Amino acid sequence: MxxxxxxxxxxxxxxxxxxxxxxxxxxxxxxxxxxxxxxxxxxxxxxxxxxxxxxxxxxxxxxxxxxxxxxxxxxxxxxxxxxxxxxxxxxxxxxxxxxxxxxxxxxxLPGERMMDRMLESGEVTNAMIRALAARLAEFHARSETSRRIAEYGDWAIRFAWAENLRQWADYIGDTISEEQDRILRAYGEAFFARERDLMARRVRQRRLRDCHGDLRSDSICFSNGICIYDCIDFNRRLRYTDVAGDVGFLAMDMDYRGHQELAVAFLDSYVELSGDPDLPHVIDFYKCYRACVRGKVEGFRSRAPEVPPGQRRAAARAAERYFRLACGYAESLPPALLIITCGLTASGKSALVRRLEEATGIEAVSSDVVRKRLAGLVPSERRFETFEGGIYSPQFTERTYATLLEEGRERLRRGQSVILDASFLRREHRRFAAGLAAEEGAQFACLEFRASDETVRRRLARRLREGGDPSDARWEVYVAQKRRLQRPSEVAPERLIVVDGERPLDRAARQVLRRLRSLSPLSLPEKA
Structure with a gap:
């Protein structure tokens, strides 16, 4: 009311x-x-x-x-x-x-120029990010600093961290799990103990300033320059902070929205322009802290009686995502990675996916296996249908992709990377997958497979002769798919990896792994 x-x-x-x-x-x-x-x-x-x-x-x-x-x-x-x-x-x-x-x-301010909306529409460029880093570095350089501000030192962030723990206690079992609470408590204790000298050095270096205190993409407008607004006005303790608090908040916000590559570019630019070489050593802590703050705040909204029920439910989901992200920082784990394959039948998708599974430990979910399971069939059981007939009808295909994407979502929510092994011929399905990654705070990559007609014909003949493959595709299906394929031109170039299906498998796998690691460093654990 x-x-x-x-x-x-x-x-x-x-x-x-x-x-x-x-x-x-x-x-x-x-x-x-x-x-x-x-x-x-x-x-x-x-x-x-x-x-x-x-x-x-x-x-x-x-x-x-x-x-x-x-x-x-x-x-x-x-x-x-x-x-x-x-x-x-x-x-x-x-x-x-x-x-x-x-x-x-x-x-x-013009809504279409707000950074959060521009991130969603893919309009934020590296040049804009560098200009934003320059604006923030210049602001921090001229922001007030004094003995009074320095007195807040690391005790203020320690107090704020402990305050967060107390304030989300009532939400344990709701928007934050007992295990997440345990992880975050242990991380805070370890960080403050391990980095005591570094935090003290940053005070001496005058890195504590009268900062913004709540720097997120929905507080930034790219109109007539760069307008940064809605700073903390109600509590000096939350505004008198290490400049890394502002930098970490915005970097975390970009991570949360699925733009980790822009977050990295922002951090790199800020460190260069501000001359702050120690910032990378504290930034994960401040990103973790800021994710916790947002998780707490969204938890408050999830129970506010004046907030409409639909918005309360959305706030609860957002709080859960923020706490998952915070735990990712706390465990020094990068965000999860959602990889999809795109290409015609027999272009080499599943073979390379198996190599990626072996090299990284990331599990794949196959649309062929999902389709057979939905039809009550075992994966190796053949069902030769006409193109778009039977279990390959448009309706059954939609059901298959919906199930595939939901299984991918479940993995991401557990903090696990996942490969969705499917044709993804239609732009609509790829956009659903990219949107899913953004919603769950995951990195997104699309592997586009290409192979010649001759190679595909040879592989299909061998597959039919040897059996055991869950795919039922034949040459007629390949020809029909080729007519229907929508090239993944909507995928951003840095997220699109073209795979030459003619190359030896080992070489192709190494190429893909190099690109994936450049997109999301450390997201791909080596099993060896």
Whole structure:
């Protein structure tokens, strides 16, 4: 149930400027009202310990703080503090009557230029990432640092880490498991013990600054330069931090959204431009810490009664993903890897997949095996159907791919990399797979197999003669597939690995492994 003041502000008549429609967005601490070309952000009357907006006076103070602090990185967007007034039951913005609430007044930024949306659409380039790293390095270089800020030292991050542990305790068994809680507790203790000298050295090097404190892609807009907004205004302890806290938060956010390659480019650029050679030694900790913060916050939203049920469920899923990501950092494990194969029958997919399984220990899920299982057949049992007939009908194929992708999702949610061994002839199926990887915070790679007609004909004849292969494909099927194949032009070049099906298997496998390791370093454990 929304408070009366928020319900009143959903009316366009409440504003002193033209408004056609008002849109409401809620976070765990704010109501954000999008009103035409303007935005009004009202702080909720909550007290979480690390923030206290429980009185009107405190909300006024922190609204003013928000405007001042965010003018450092987004000066033209923050317009001031608006007064919400009530006169005889009519609630308006900067109208007549008694002040009943305060709101941060902002100029509305173009949604299509927000970094989170641009990441989703694939529009963020390496040049944009380098410019962002330069902007952040320059901001940190001129941000305030002093003996007072340095006094926060590593005790502040230790306190924040312990505070997180206490605050998510009620969510153990819900959005975070007992095992994950154990892993994160042990990691924090080990890190602080092992890196005590390094943390002290960073204080001496003046790496503790008055930072942003909450740097994520949905707080960055690539419009008229780079606007970075929505910093922490409510708690100096969370803002007076190592610059690695800001860098780690944004890098973690890109990892979470499935853009690990951009996260690496961002980190490399920042280290170069800031002259901070020690940052790589602490960045995994700060990424882990920031993932924990987001897991905690999404957990709060998952139980907030004023948040609609669908959004609460989505928040719970997001919290689970953040805690999985945090544990990945804590265990020094990279995000999982989702690999799909794409190519016509007998182009060499399954043979190379078996080599990858042997070399990396990553298990594959075969669409041929899934299809036979759904049909109640054993994998080696033949079912020669006409093209797109019987268990190869479009309807059965859709069912097969849905099951294949769901099995892949289950592996990723357990933190396991997986290979989906299928033809993936249709662009739609490949996009589903890429979307699945992004949703689960995994890296994505597509192996496109190519082989000549002569090679395919020879392999099909041998397969039919020897038996034992779960595939039922024949030459007629290959010809029909060739007509239907949609080349994977939608896959980003760095995620697409073209495999020459004519090459010796060992050489092809080595080539693929080199490319996969360059895409996701250390994601591919060697079994030997």
């Amino acid at each position: 929304l408070p009366p003041v928020i319900r009143a502000l959903l009316s366009p008549a409440a504003y002193p400027h033209p408004v056609d429609q008002v849109e409401l967005i809620q976070t765990h601490i704010s109501y954000v009202l999008l009103a035409g070309d303007h935005v009004y952000k009202i702080k909720k009357p909550v007290d979480f310990g690390f923030l206290d907006f429980s009185s009107l006076g405190k909300r006024r103070h922190y609204c003013r703080q928000e405007v001042v602090l965010n003018s450092r990185l987004c000066p033209d967007t923050y317009l001031g503090v608006a007064r919400i007034r009530d006169r005889d039951g009519r609630i308006t913005v900067d109208g007549a009557g008694k002040v009943i609430e305060y709101a941060v007044h902002m100029r509305r």
